[in-house]
Amino acid sequence: xxxxxxxxxxxxxxxxxxxxxxxxxxxxxxxxxxxxxxxxxxxxxxxxxxxxxxxxxxxxxxxxxxxxxxxxxxxxxxxxxxxxxxxxxxxxxxxxxxxxxxxxxxxxxxxxxxxxxxxxxxxxxxxxxxxxxxxxxxxxxxxxxxxxxxxxxxxxxxxxxxxxxxxxxxxxxxxxxxxxxxxxxxxxxxxxxxxxxxxxxxxxxxxxxxxxxxxxxxxxxxxxxxxxxxxxxxxxxxxxxxxxxxxxxxxxxxxxxxxxxxxxxxxxxxxxxxxxxxxxxxxxxxxxxxxxxxxxxxxxxxxxxxxxxxxxxxxxxxxxxxxxxxxxxxxxxxxxxxxxxxxxxxxxxxxxxxxxx
Amino acid sequence: xxxxxxxxxxxxxxxxxxxxxxxxxxxxxxxxxxxxxxxxxxxxxxxxxxxxxxxxxxxxxxxxxxxxxxxxxxxxxxxxxxxxxxxxxxxxxxxxxxxxxxxxxxxxxxxxxxxxxxxxxxxxxxxxxxxxxxxxxxxxxxxxxxxxxxxxxxxxxxxxxxxxxxx
Numbered sequence: 001x002x003x004x005x006x007x008x009x010x011x012x013x014x015x016x017x018x019x020x021x022x023x024x025x026x027x028x029x030x031x032x033x034x035x036x037x038x039x040x041x042x043x044x045x046x047x048x049x050x051x052x053x054x055x056x057x058x059x060x061x062x063x064x065x066x067x068x069x070x071x072x073x074x075x076x077x078x079x080x081x082x083x084x085x086x087x088x089x090x091x092x093x094x095x096x097x098x099x100x101x102x103x104x105x106x107x108x109x110x111x112x113x114x115x116x117x118x119x120x121x122x123x124x125x126x127x128x129x130x131x132x133x134x135x136x137x138x139x140x141x142x143x144x145x146x147x148x149x150x151x152x153x154x155x156x157x158x159x160x161x162x163x164x165x166x167x168x169x170x171x172x173x174x175x176x177x178x179x180x181x182x183x184x185x186x187x188x189x190x191x192x193x194x195x196x197x198x199x200x201x202x203x204x205x206x207x208x209x210x211x212x213x214x215x216x217x218x219x220x221x222x223x224x225x226x227x228x229x230x231x232x233x234x235x236x237x238x239x240x241x242x243x244x245x246x247x248x249x250x251x252x253x254x255x256x257x258x259x260x261x262x263x264x265x266x267x268x269x270x271x272x273x274x275x276x277x278x279x280x281x282x283x284x285x286x287x288x289x290x291x292x293x294x295x296x297x298x299x300x301x302x303x304x305x306x307x308x309x310x311x312x313x314x315x316x317x318x319x320x321x322x323x324x325x326x327x328x329x330x331x332x333x334x335x336x337x338x339x340x341x342x343x344x345x346x347x348x349x350x351x352x353x354x355x356x357x
Numbered sequence: 358x359x360x361x362x363x364x365x366x367x368x369x370x371x372x373x374x375x376x377x378x379x380x381x382x383x384x385x386x387x388x389x390x391x392x393x394x395x396x397x398x399x400x401x402x403x404x405x406x407x408x409x410x411x412x413x414x415x416x417x418x419x420x421x422x423x424x425x426x427x428x429x430x431x432x433x434x435x436x437x438x439x440x441x442x443x444x445x446x447x448x449x450x451x452x453x454x455x456x457x458x459x460x461x462x463x464x465x466x467x468x469x470x471x472x473x474x475x476x477x478x479x480x481x482x483x484x485x486x487x488x489x490x491x492x493x494x495x496x497x498x499x500x501x502x503x504x505x506x507x508x509x510x511x512x513x514x515x516x517x518x519x520x521x522x523x524x
Contacts, residue, residue, distance in 0.1 A: 058361065058362055058363050059361070059362070059363030059365075060363055060365075060368070101361065102363070103365045103368075107366065107367060108367065109367045109371065110365065110367065110368060112365075112368060115368060115371060115372070118372065118375060119375070122375060122378075122379045125379065125383070126379070126382055126383065126386075126387075129383055129386070129387035130382070130383075130386040130387055132387070132391075133386060133387040133388075133390045133391045134386070134390075136390045136391055136393075136394040137394070138394065138397060138398050138401065140394075144391075147387065147391060148391055148394075148395060151387070151388060151391050151392065151395075152395065155392070168392070171388065171392075172380060172383070172384045172388050173380060175383075175388065176376070176379060176380045176383055176384075179383075180376065180379060215363055215368070216362050216363045216364050217363065217364060217365060217368040217369045217372050218372050220364065220369055220372075221369055221372035221373045221375075221376060222372075222376065224369075224373065225373065225376055225377075
């Protein structure tokens, strides 16, 4: 190591240390030390001078149209009032707001900040991939090589589970799920996300953009896609016979036959298979919907909260590690969502009569 | 309860439509062309590898053929050389034989010529010698013998002379 490199390392360490000190001083942890006694006694959270205490609302915020955004703001105020002063303090109007929930009516189309973010992610994906694949040549350029790398990696992933023949059939959906989830997670790490929004007073009340995974609708939509895809493949591969996985007619017949011949153990096993295992299988298909939804939603929301809290506690420095972690989480969640869909699809395509007896 | 979690039916539908659109766009404009080009490339590489193998095999076999031809040519050359050497030897032998024969004919002809010359010489000598002897005898004897007696005497002398010369 030359003396130049040594000096550089030293400077970097000093720089990081300075950031750390600045972070401590401006963050919530530092603020505890100069918080006034009154505030302490009032039980208020210490806040740094730049970053206010983060507020996380589970529902996505409505951004457009404007009337809906204002309605949402009213709702937020009413909700906060209820939290602070109790339900009795609310006026009738405010109570109606709280009862109606964040979205007025169930059939108005709202452009939420998560939806905007998902559009941004989709646009980026399409730009990247369509530009990379445009005029695809045998001798690829840089962008094409990158796109090919991604597509080939995903194809190998699919091939590894369902084999070469069926891989081409499953690949588009699996790859799109993977890319969509990952891009949506990663795009949320852009620093513009917490920085742009609609101000009320001195802080941003509604952000223009928010990672789409933190909106329950996005994981739920993906889970529905995954569910429909799996069931469709089951029916396509096995025909109407796919239903015998849930309604185990063979077991019922065998059970009744056993019962007639007074073989009670066999009858018990087969009837149990019909009345219990079949419905359990059907139930597990539905439960996947929920587990898919909440796994992705939980991970993305936790990531968002972690970023916000780390930036609140020790700005500048704590977020760095969290960002690294979030990159990994985004990739892993995408892999899990796509991988589970793939595995469920592979299971659905296997005839199950063979495994019965 | 669902709204508290943020579930909103129209948003859900929009997300679904978005995803399907994204899937369609990516499939049509990214996956399909890229997979096609990747397959094409794989085919191309497979073909070129096969062609290279074939070319290598062909090169090897043609190398063998050339080697074979070379060997053949070498053998042919050797054979021609041997033939030429053989022919030369035969020619030399023939020439030598002929020369020897010629020499022999020459010598024998020369010998017979010599013989003939000698015979002629002897004949002449003999003829002359008879006359000479008669003359000599006439001179010695100074007498005349009858011719028949002379001739007999001469023949006798010649006979003796001849046996002398032969002996």
